[in-house]
Amino acid sequence: MTDDSHANAPTDSADFIEATRSSYDTIAPAYSAEHPDGLGDGPLESALLTAFADLARTTAPDAPVADVGSGPGYVTARLNTLGVPAFGIDISPHMVALAREAHPQLRFEVGSMTSLDVPDASLSGIIALYSTIHIPDPELPGVFKEFHRALRPGGHVLLAFQASDGEHIHMTERYGLDISLDYYFRTPGEVAGFLTEAGLTLDAQVRVEPRGAQRLGRAFALAHRLGEVAG
Known part of the structure; x- marks a missing residue:
């Protein structure tokens, strides 16, 4: 999860997983204090989350949903x-x-979206809100293929x-702390292409224009794994 903080002089990270881990370990207390519930209560965001929850329950009421890049855990809690048995990664x-x-009362695990520690076809849904932005373009198709592997047939990703x-932005400081964190901002069309390349079927896209102090607009993409829902 992240906000609109940014810096110039972007550079590539030789090990983006370790760099991301170390950076968020460094800023975790400050970030969690600033974003105790970063989802907000906007009607559009709430409607999309509710729709995703409805889809997950329809796919398999008792199958878990993974909140990937769960941060302070507010999306998992929501x-x-x-009524969705969600856990955070x-x-x-x-x-x-x-x-x-x-x-x-909830389950949170340390893990990477590049290699989810879940069985094949075990999740009724995957939600990743503002977390895939730390994945370089060459790695993103593999992440979405991992989502495809983990989803049950009929399962959705939001x-x-x-x-x-x-x-592409590289940040070396947040909250007055030294970090090394890369951000990759993409168009909805680019993300849709990566999803379909991974074998997922795009259902909907929503583009939200910048609000308040936001520099960039937001986008949402909903896709699913084809196939009959298992019993």
């Missing part, structure tokens, strides 16, 4: 409030510890991301 052990502290045309 999904459980909507985050690359940062420090962020996972804070999510467990904030939501002790993505949210800042929408921009090929912008």
